[in-house]
Amino acid sequence: MxxxxxxxxxxxxxxxxxxxxxxxxxxxxxxxxxxxxxxxxxxxxxxxxxxxxxxxxxxxxxxxxxxxxxxxxxxxxxxxxxxxxxxxxxxxxxxxxxxxxxxxxxxxxxxxxxxxxxxxxxxxxxxxxxxxxxxxxxxxxxxxxxxxxxxxxxxxxxxxxxxxxxxxxxxxxxxxxxxxxxxxxxxDTGAEDVYRAAYPRVARKNAAHYARFPQDVESALRIAAHLRERPARLPGGGVLTVEAFQALGLMLGTGAGSPALHHLLEEAWVTGPSGPELADSFLQAVQGHLSYASTPLYAVLHEAIYAQRSVDRGATGWAAQRLRAKFPEFDADRALAGGGPLYFTGEMIYPWLFDTDPALRPLKETAQELAAREEWPDLxxxxxxxxxxxxxxxxxxxxxxxxxxxxxxxxxxxxxxxxxxxxxxxxxxxxxxxxxxxxxxxxxxxxxxx
Structure with a gap:
């Protein structure tokens, strides 16, 4: 021993x-x-x-x-x-x-x-x-x-x-x-119940963050607009899309998360030969927050932890993605068109994560199998x-x-x-x-x- x-x-x-x-x-x-x-x-x-x-x-x-x-x-x-x-x-x-x-x-x-x-x-x-x-x-x-x-x-x-x-x-x-x-x-709350309650909580965290750091409204929109035109390659091979950028909202659930997100945003840009571009240091830090290399089961099993046959005999079926459309404040294109600040998401796992994260790409079909699985035992x-x-x-x-x-x-x-x-x-x-x-x-x- x-x-x-x-x-x-x-x-x-x-x-x-x-x-x-x-x-x-x-x-x-x-x-x-x-x-x-x-x-x-x-x-x-x-x-x-x-x-x-x-x-x-x-x-x-x-x-x-x-x-x-x-x-x-x-x-x-x-x-x-x-x-x-x-x-x-x-x-x-x-x-x-x-x-x-x-x-x-x-x-x-x-x-x-x-x-x-x-x-x-x-x-x-x-x-x-x-x-x-x-x-x-x-x-x-x-x-x-x-x-x-x-x-x-x-x-x-x-x-x-x-x-x-x-x-x-x-x-x-x-x-x-x-x-x-x-x-x-x-x-006796299924995955849909969990996320139906979660989106409004995350929206409140976003509102509180922007009230505390109003300059971050413009900062987040500028980064999102850039990514909508040119998704960035992260140092580890991942892809930073607008939706992946929004996933940084997971930080807002901890005591120091809001100031940490603010400091991340304020150091996003450098000027290179072709003009302003996202800094390597920013992309490295973003990768640290978004990569599931050390916790792949978090992504693969996240919705399954809520599944119980006595609550819902059906599949979880990517509940977070399915419900997102009911909360338009999280629509990045709406925000970029002038519909409000860009809202970051929270503890939600989306199917596209298995395309943008190299640690998850080989598990995409496995995650789909679990999302389609029915009759989970009660917990x-x-x-x-x-x-x-x-x-x-x-x-x-x-x-x-x-x-x-x-x-x-x-x-x-x-x-x-x-x-x-x-x-x-x-x-x-x-x-x-x-x-x-x-x-x-x-x-x-x-x-x-x-």
Missing amino acids: SVDRLPGVVLRDHFLDVPLDHSVPDGERLSVYGREVVAAGREREELPWLVYLQGGPGCASPRPLGRDSWLVPALDHYRVLLLDQRGTGRSTPANRQTLALRGGPREQAAYLAHFRADAIVRDAELFRRHLLGEGTGSTGSAGTGEAAAGRWSVLGQSFGGFCALTYLSRAPEGLREVFVTGGLPGL YDTVRLAANEVPVAAAVYADDMYVDLAHSLRTAERVGNLRTWVTNEWEHDGLRVSDGTVLRRLIRMNRGEL
Whole structure:
């Protein structure tokens, strides 16, 4: 077992073989990786475990550089496992390179159908049993003694919170408590419901950005007009079209995203031999924001995370693209014709992404297979959630661009033993940027101190 030491922490590697399809335990296997993090000097203490479920889908757990961010309060109380969800990080990878070994788009899509929250939760359960053994006692206790033996705590950020609700639906006996940050999903909201609510939220973020930086109205329109005539080649081989440029709006969902977008726009141009042109530094920075080379599953599986047969037996069918026409403020040609400022889009995945991003092009037909897939299994058990006894504390961000406030609050009403903290002090990245404040509050809530 590999052991690393960084300022204030000791890290250990854990790998576990799990079934690709948990309903076929003797079938194909995957490797899932977890990084154990414990405070330096406490390695031998009997600490309760906290497993961290990252946002996404398709994103690896953070790589700690020491004891910082939310790990500061977490390591006061827990031994942490940073889980690389299947297909990400040091777990068996799933990307254009590895998926090509599986056959054609249909075979690749069938493989990736096993990469949603239900499979991630069952992977986590196998990890729990591997590290802690079987649970005993009541699931309602958040104590650390005999009643909590074999159980662990879960911290779910964003999509990780979706996974936490699936965990409470499928295996609450493994949990002593749950923390959710910006990730209470709608229990019966399909992909269309998600995006129908999302476009107005993104529009409000655009309006707030332009109110803060009014000079960006002209800057964005100038870049869009240039790209409409001459799409730009990005350093990594991608193509920057007007629609791809609009996708930079994903930045507006974080606390520092609006000023970061402003600084990006104000440094877009240089003067070359033929006159003004988009600067190499601008194109390099844009590529960093738009490329899915490190997170291809985010694009391929994004709409599938909302699919449940009890909600909609049909296919997701590129719901974000289908609904976009209902929100004309996002029409770039309308903006360029004088119909208003150019609105950036948000956490939406469109079919054209699989043409403009080299990391996604080989997966275009696979993504289409998944978009056309029907009869996705349910992820949440509403009856079991209503009867839940595991303590749950959830931070709900009032101005969250990625997760709908109304959907989250409706879910909070339907899950037993769940307490919410609704705040507009932080955006979706509050867990990461609050210097531990968000997690400290949730810990106190679950301990009855607030």
